[in-house]
Amino acid sequence: MSVAGMLREIAAVGADPTRGGFSRAGYSGADRELREWFTGHATARGLDLERDRNGTLWAWWNPGGSTQRAVITGSHLDSVPGGGGYDGPLGVASALAAVDLLRNRAVVPEHPIGIAVFPEEEGSRFGVACLGSRLMTGAITPERALALTDRDGDAFADVARRDGLDPAHLGPDPERLSRISSFVELHVEQGRGLIDLGEPVAIASSILGHGRWRVTVDGQGNHAGTTLMDDRRDPMVAAARMIVEIRDLARATPDARATIGRLEPVPGGTNVIASQVRFWIDIRHPDDLVTAALIAETRDRVLAAAVAEGCRSEVREESLSPTVDFDLGLRETLRGTLADAPELGTGAGHDAGVLATAVPTAMLFVRNPTGISHSPEELVEDADAELGAVALADVLQGLAAPPQTRRSTEHMMAR
CATH class of the missing domain: 3.30.70.360 (Alpha-Beta Plaits)
Incomplete structure (x- = not known):
């Protein structure tokens, strides 16, 4: 299924009639509906699903049965109040589409490929961005996270409990992190770099x-x-x-x-x-x-x-x-796969930036023809969305597939 087609399925979820765009706060009804949408797509593809103790959803494609040196992609589904429809969901839908593309190529990964959906990335409900990835890496203590409150005065401890999480088990997960060899997050570009360069996809260099x-x-x-x-x-x-x-x-x-x-x-x-x-x-x-x-x-x-x-x-x-410079070795690998893709820095924060303290991380950006983000005017054209998914599939293939299964493909620059 196309990336654009998957995004159209959720076009009404969290639509905000007052602000315009979407209001999909973490752990809200809209957020739960989006997680159910992802779960349905992962199940339909035969991926193994789990939810970790910090609320992150994981969908695994693991033909060899190994749990080591996993290659992870994914993003988030929550939004800022009145945000656009691509910030987060584009990366999740592209990850699902990339798995489809690799299967169509008859690629058999040597290392497991996982899709992660991180909770409360925007921090629009509890004030701390990337809350799920911060808990997993230890960038925030469970005690501080549990004491956070939303605008209605509800503590995160109570909200997490109602959402099926055990507050006593929140916190760093070094064992899970040790099994990840790399994390590559695809995201809508939140600026004008690709417009000015006339390119559909870029490799991220850093985060302010x-x-x-x-x-x-x-x-x-x-x-x-x-x-x-x-x-x-x-x-x-x-x-x-x-x-x-x-x-x-x-x-x-x-x-x-x-x-x-x-x-x-x-x-x-x-x-x-x-x-x-x-x-x-x-x-x-x-x-x-x-x-x-x-x-x-x-x-x-x-x-x-x-x-x-x-x-x-x-x-x-x-x-x-702090300022994040993405892993040099992983960026070099991405440059070898996407030879024509430019490199761009970003002023926007992401889960990939938090995970960079624990595992090699990288990002891909997909062109936003408006140059506007965190707004209803945020946009990705359908053709660019598909090119982004192909670029992500090429990257995942290079990282997870054995050499004998790799073959040259017409990736995103063939346009």
Whole structure:
């Protein structure tokens, strides 16, 4: 079945009539429906299914019965609020299609091929991106993960339990990681690199270092009509000052990106001066030392803006990922398979970046003709989606199949 055909099957799941696009938060009803969709496709292909203790789904094609030196591909199915339809699901559907292509070529893998579907990659529900892969690699402790809460105040511990996971068993899984020889994630490109190059598929070189910080500003809640302007300690005004300062700081730092995409006033009434405002900062830069300096300066400016308005403030780190340079040996192997594919870095985080601390990882990007992501305008044309699946199949064949079964194929550059 084509990649485009599989994606059309889930085109209504999590559709958001208010924001547009899709809202598929981790462990939500939409997320469960998407996991059932994947399970159905994996079962139809005779793949062996399992769900690990951290909530990751695994579908195994294992003709030889070995459990060692597994070659893994896959991605995630959750989305940001009002996100596009390709960020995550494209990589999962392409992985299924790649298995179909390899079977059509009569390839018999020497090493098992697995498709992984990681939970809560976007972090849109519990605030920490790549939660499943972070738990598996030990990048987040189970204690911290279980204490995370969503917007409704539900703790991850309770949500995980209702979803069939045992909170007592969450955490690092070194035995599973030791069986993985490589992980290759295919993903929609979240920028314009391939548009400008006129190519359908690229090999990833690196991921910018990035982190998320929560800012809490406490002031004095009061009546909008009876409180004179000079008598106010308004955390919303302080937050506004902070947001502009953060924007200006990023503008003055070459290659930096700073975003405030979420702001929550308490209590949130139109005729009420807020008593508290929370907002979240996303900061990214290719140099980890610069990222550290940026957040240190951000803390100073946040504190100064709070004092200027008679408020108090706190900046708390929620996640931090250093700059990732993908495995050189694995990238060289991909270049040998996809000789015409360019190499591109990305400013977006991925499970592949988290897994890079534990196993050799690589990524493929598929052209996005809009250059827009995390938005309903995100797009992959059907023809490029199929070329991406062929490129992924070629890569998996090179990594998992014995030499005598490898044969030249018309891969994605034959267009």
